[in-house]
Amino acid sequence: MSGRLAPNGICPECGTTSRQRHGWRRRRIEDFPAQGQAVWIELKVCRWRCLNTDCRRRTFSDR
Numbered sequence: 841m842s843g844r845l846a847p848n849g850i851c852p853e854c855g856t857t858s859r860q861r862h863g864w865r866r867r868r869i870e871d872f873p874a875q876g877q878a879v880w881i882e883l884k885v886c887r888w889r890c891l892n893t894d895c896r897r898r899t900f901s902d903r
Contacts, residue, residue: 846886846902847859848888849886849888849900849901849902851888851890851892851895851897851900852897852900852903853890853895853896853897853900854890854892854894854895854897856890856891856892856895858888858889858890858891860888860889860891861886861887861888861889862887862888862889862899863886863887864884864885864886864887865884865885865887865901866882866883866884866885867882867883867884867885868880868881868882868883869881869882869883885901885902886901886902887899887900887901888900888901888902
C-alpha cells in the first residue's frame with residue numbers, strides 16, 4: 841500500500857467526486873494483545889466536502 845493521499849473522495853450518498861478536503865480525523869482501533877503487548881492501529885482519515893448542493897450529506901470521510 842502506498843503512503844500517497846487520494847486526489848479526491850467520492851460521496852457515498854450521491855456519488856459526486858470532490859477535491860475539497862474538509863479536514864482530518866484520527867481513528868484508533870484496538871486489537872487483541874500479541875505476546876502480552878497491547879496492539880493499536882492508528883489511521884489518519886481524510887474528510888471531504890460534498891460539492892453537490894442537493895445532497896443532504898455535507899461532509900464524508902474516506903473508507
